[in-house]
Amino acid sequence: RKEVEQDPGPFNVPEGATVAFNCTYSNSASQSFFWYRQDCRKEPKLLMSVYSSGNEDGRFTAQLNRASQYISLLIRDSKLSDSATYLCVVNRGNDYKLSFGAGTTVTVRA
Amino acid sequence: DADVTQTPRNRITKTGKRIMLECSQTKGHDRMYWYRQDPGLGLRLIYYSFDVKDINKGEISDGYSVSRQAQAKFSLSLESAIPNQTALYFCATSDSRTAPGQYFGPGTRLTVT
Numbered sequence: 001r002k003e004v005e006q007d008p009g010p011f012n013v014p015e016g017a018t019v020a021f022n023c024t025y026s027n028s029a030s031q032s033f034f035w036y037r038q039d040c041r042k043e044p045k046l047l048m049s050v051y052s053s054g055n056e057d058g059r060f061t062a063q064l065n066r067a068s069q070y071i072s073l074l075i076r077d078s079k080l081s082d083s084a085t086y087l088c089v090v091n092r093g094n095d096y097k098l099s100f101g102a103g104t105t106v107t108v109r110a
Numbered sequence: 111d112a113d114v115t116q117t118p119r120n121r122i123t124k125t126g127k128r129i130m131l132e133c134s135q136t137k138g139h140d141r142m143y144w145y146r147q148d149p150g151l152g153l154r155l156i157y158y159s160f161d162v163k164d165i166n167k168g169e170i171s172d173g174y175s176v177s178r179q180a181q182a183k184f185s186l187s188l189e190s191a192i193p194n195q196t197a198l199y200f201c202a203t204s205d206s207r208t209a210p211g212q213y214f215g216p217g218t219r220l221t222v223t
Contacts, residue, residue, distance in 0.1 A: 004152060032210050043200055043214035087152070091210050098212060100152035
């Protein structure tokens with residue numbers, strides 16, 4: 001079983017729509033959680049950390065469910081520029097090594 | 111200027127050749143990492159270094175070696191390249207004093223023929 005699993009998508013949504021997707025992680029000792037954004041053939045960029053109580057950053061909302069071991073990302077009022085692959089990233093424990101999901105592709109159409 | 115730079119950005123090489131990928135950072139971070147990315151797979155850790163004298167194997171280190179020449183420089187070598195090492199390679203950095211998020215260089219696209 002992969003340490004981090006994501007629905008690869010693609011999620012095809014119109015501008016202005018809300019899109020949400022999850023990822024699951026297998027290591028219950030995981031302590032830190034992140035969403036990264038990766039544009040085609042570019043480097044991953046940190047989008048936001050995910051905190052236990054859930055957190056928002058503008059149009060982006062991240063949630064963590066430790067009991068069920070999943071993380072979610074919700075994008076409100078989607079923009080064309082939100083088209084990207086979103087990587088779910090989990091810290092494995094105290095050693096600062098990260099496990100990456102294969103990514104969920106989101107395409108926002110005009 | 112970019113905080114994390116990688117050279118070369120693209121490279122085509124032949125099976126059996128030795129190749130070195132270089133990474134430099136100006137972020138002042140103590141930790142550096144090398145990953146490879148293949149289509150449909152998540153980034154996989156090749157090697158990581160918590161400081162100049164602390165280098166560790168990641169999950170897929172076979173066929174690779176690294177050198178941490180200075181806090182700001184971390185190079186990855188393929189001693190004898192093989193076609194299944196064709197991939198996108200990323201260097202990343204993090205700061206042990208702050209949050210564990212990592213910051214990535216622009217990547218090196220390596221093709222082994």
